[in-house]
Amino acid sequence: MTTAACPAPALTEVAAAVRASWDRDTCDDADRAGWSARVPSRGQCGATALVLHDLFGGDLLLAEVWHSDGTLQGYHWWNRLPGGTEIDLTGDQFTPGETVQPPRVVTRPPGPPRRCRAQYALLRRRVLARIGDPGAGR
Known part of the structure; x- marks a missing residue:
């Protein structure tokens, strides 16, 4: 007996599921104090990029983020999908004084993130549950 492979979810469906799954509990600890429902993408870039990488593959992109005074604000993650399209679901988290620098490709190490x-x-469990993935409980 053969089983048909599950079709990949549509990017629009995954993007909506990711955005609906963000909250303070999925925010990076470094950004948790500044997180609000008004800007729910704040502090969500690392986990979001990894979930998209799980579902679509491609490249993980990492860039420094600088304050307007030239000090380092932090780091920003997003994805380059197979075929070259960049997707950044959390790019709207930055204030006018924060500038994302050019990215570099980062190879994902095996296993869960440190x-x-x-x-x-x-975030992964929530997104998989929203898109109807039977592996959501993992």
Whole structure:
């Protein structure tokens, strides 16, 4: 008996599921104090990029983010999908004084992330449940 492979979910469906799944509990600890429902993407980039990478593959992109005074604000993650399209669901989190620098491709190490492991696992479960993936309980 053969089983048909499940079709990949549509990017628009996944993007909506990701956005609906963000909250303070999925926010990076470094940004949690500044998180609000008004800007729900704040602090969500790392976990979001990993969930998209799980579902679509491609490249993980990482860039420094600088304050207007030249000090480092932090780091920003997003994705380049197979075929070259960049997708950044959290690019709207930055204030006018924060500038994302050009990215570099980062190879994802095997296993779960070292930072924000719990946030990633929670976001992944929520997104998979919203898109109807039977593996959502993992």
